[in-house]
Amino acid sequence: MKNFLEDDFLLQSDFAKRLYHGYAKDLPIIDYHNHLSPKEIAENYQFNTISEAWLAGDHYKWRAMRTLGIHEDYITGKASDKEKFLKWAGTVPFTVRNPLYHWTHLELQRYFGIHELLGPDTAEEIYENTNAQLAQKSHYAQGLLQQQQVESLCTTDEPIASLEYHRIIKKQGVSPKVFPTFRPDKAFALEGGDDYVLYLEQLSEVSGIAIKNYEDLLEALDNRIQFFHDQGCRLADHGLEQLYFFEEGTYNIQECFLKVKNGRPIPQDQVNYFKSQVLLFLGRKYHAMGWAQQFHLGAIRDNNKRLLSQLGPDTGFDSIGDFSQARALSGFLNALDSTDQLAKTIIYNLNPADNAVIATMVGNFNDGSVKGKVQFGSGWWFLDQKQGMEEQMNTLSNMGLLSCFVGMLTDSRSFLSFTRHEYFRRILCNLLAQDVVNGELPADEKWLGKIVSDISYYNAKSYFDFNK
Template sequence: MTFIKDNFLLETPQAKELYHGYAKEMPIIDYHNHLSPEHVANDYQFKNLTEAWLTDDHYKWRAMRACGIDEAYITGDASDRDKFQKWAETVPFTLRNPLYHWTHLELRRYFGIDDLLTGNNAARIFWDTEEQLQQKSHSTLGLLQQFNVEVICTTDDPIDYLEHHNSAAQKNTSPKMLPTFRPDKVYAVEDHSGYRTYLEKLSEVSGTRITAYQDLITALKKRLAFFHEQGCRLSDHGLEHLYHFEMNSYDIDTIFGKLMNGHSLEVGEIRYFKFETLVHLCREYHKLGWVQQFHLGALRNTNKRKLAQLGPDTGFDSIGDFPQAINLARFLNTLESTGQLSKTILYNLNPALNEVFATMVGNFNDGSVRGKMQMGSGWWYNDQLDGMEKQLNTLSNMGLLSCFVGMLTDSRSFLSFPRHEYFRRLLCNILGNDMKKGLIPNDLEYIGSLVQDICYRNAKAYFNLGYN
């Protein structure tokens, strides 16, 4: 039987009351994820738990590889039933990895299954969940509604037509689905050949013939306006780290001309192109009143053989040890110096730099917006018990926990929303322990209201997503 009881992770009477009385029933605004807009718009029904649970989940893939599972059962052509069997055989060996908690929390919350998943009961659980997944309660919208999800913000490329978002809006689906502008490919100039192919697509969708750098900026402004019309109020960027230069350190038109003529760029030219293009984008975000997000610190595609075989985002990325502070400060100051710094969330992948990020956001609050600058929630390798606690404690010590916009899933899985529950339990446990120790007032109404702010109300006010 499961170890996940009603008071899972809640160590004190105060923690239990905070969670059950204040946090548990709050709606969810999942402001960053990688869910399929098409699945939302079409209210997709998954065939089985392998499709719903294992497809695109590189967390699980990494664990299976570590256990010696052949790639055929991970990303290969084995049957869904056989892939699930191999995952079930792996689960007992994930003890103390967050996958062990998430797996059993998701089985219990969505399917009412209290058994610990093993190879021995895999067949029964596979067929039991398959039957439930055919019910309307377990369609994509049904799964989201089970967790009281109010809004999801997907991650979308500037060339996306957002037809699925438009379809969902016309159907008035619940939860509400909004796009997020993710322009990573706009400044991915390392591969000049692939970049020119991308520009051709951007030219087509924007109706702008891109032959010079200013044409690129014009095309991006058109796409930003289109995204804004579709309800987008957030941008997002995945970068190793931010770059900073004095403006015009390089001639951007010359760099762009080299790209268009099929020439490779030097390292300094690549970095400058990213810098100036990001500055242009961030100034546009400010005009539109958007929130900008920066996910910093991932060392991606480290295994080149596997990259060639399986492509990116397949489980071969890790935490990087990039220097962050100096250029991050200078980049933000470039925008602040002209009064064009938007509301900003900084996500840190290297926990050794938590204090750097927590103090950095405080440098650029200006009193214009409550919690304008945010230290983002524990991200990727840090969205687990220890990582979340470290993020919350660092934020509390060096910033204002009360202004925090809370948790997100950052997931491709419609079964990931118990991560919000996991976060809320940890938050309540930290505060409940502080109450018991006398470190903060033993006032449930006061602390409970703060918990509800962090779980929901702060995000609703901060993102200005255009609904009541």
């Protein structure tokens, strides 16, 4: 029997241990997609309590606490930080076999040197210990990132964002380097009605372009892309149920836009057509700018309308959707590729039933111009756990080239989440090593070690090239 979370955690053979400790463990981190606050990084924010750093905004933990029957007051409500932490500590022992159990104890070990298991008996001591460490500069926002050797990270930013904090961070010259990511979802969300019209007013203000028609919208987006590019942005991201594709001219796009702008609803097909046309415009622009584009596909959001009305979005009521993906994804990528305007592209899939669809689809558009130009992205959201990551890498291995994979990202709002890169690297090393143990791969440590290092760090460093 092995001890829990020992040095060789998740490494089930000597070869796996050699791969991880020799070729992955000490590499820096490139976290190319997360939701950290650039303001908190720029200001080197000091968290007041472990609850603020660890529980606020973490809907993974919130879902677990609700499932255990804990009242909302102790989750997002009016209870004190200490009360919330004690409730979370009481929850942790019941999260066995959920990735939260691993992540919780990895984070306690790596950031705070705490090896005790979190539970009701240890909660008070761990609360005081972590709070004391968070009061030290080594555990301010920048220090937490530096502890995990984060070399660079990309935040997720609205087109209307000023990016003022990115400029401050760059001027400070601190580590890690922080880059914005262009996330324009609200710019084509016609279903938003009045909220969409309000967003257009904000986009008009920051771009200096009065948005009176569809062409004005595209000009304003073009303006903001150039602004983001000048601030170091080299990535765009989009969160969609599915990609959409229609033949150009299926609907009158000007009429679609003007109806919504003037407060009149339009059918869902026309909303989807509008999205597809804006996304094609953006995709061509990303290619011209030398950016990479990311598409997070498959989430069905805000399912619990009662609690959504009380707590708002992003509070733990999203899940995996079962949307049709293949046909429209093919049409969308082909429309860009047909004129050689397909940017480097990463497709993240949330429904494991679609893994093979995505893995084979990306292979259709790798044209030899860039190593791994079109990527099947890392296990995302509900799939960034051991089984989900293994299934994503197994499917990619069977139907593409795992060796070209750009690896892991946190997709997190927490400064304490970067141990997920370690978690991923351990799983990767064990996966490859098991093939060696089975005689399915040669025991070529140097070569397999290079592949591990590439997937853990070097592929992403080459793919994104933030220095340009």
